[in-house]
Amino acid sequence: MIQETLLRSTKYTGAKKKTYERLINTALEALEQGFELSITELADKSGDFKSNSLPLFPNTK
Numbered sequence: 001m002i003q004e005t006l007l008r009s010t011k012y013t014g015a016k017k018k019t020y021e022r023l024i025n026t027a028l029e030a031l032e033q034g035f036e037l038s039i040t041e042l043a044d045k046s047g048d049f050k051s052n053s054l055p056l057f058p059n060t061k
Helices: 002-007 014-032 039-046 050-056
Strands: none
Touching (some): 014 050, 039 050
């Protein structure tokens, strides 16, 4: 249910949307397994670059 709500976001389109979806899916999988990841760890685990991930989550460091 949370995943569906997060993935319905219309804030991003194109490549940013795909990156956002990949990061959200990776984050939710990690949380289900009991892990909390930093944005850097999340980007690494999802196969993305930190520089692509940080702009999608501007309130994090």
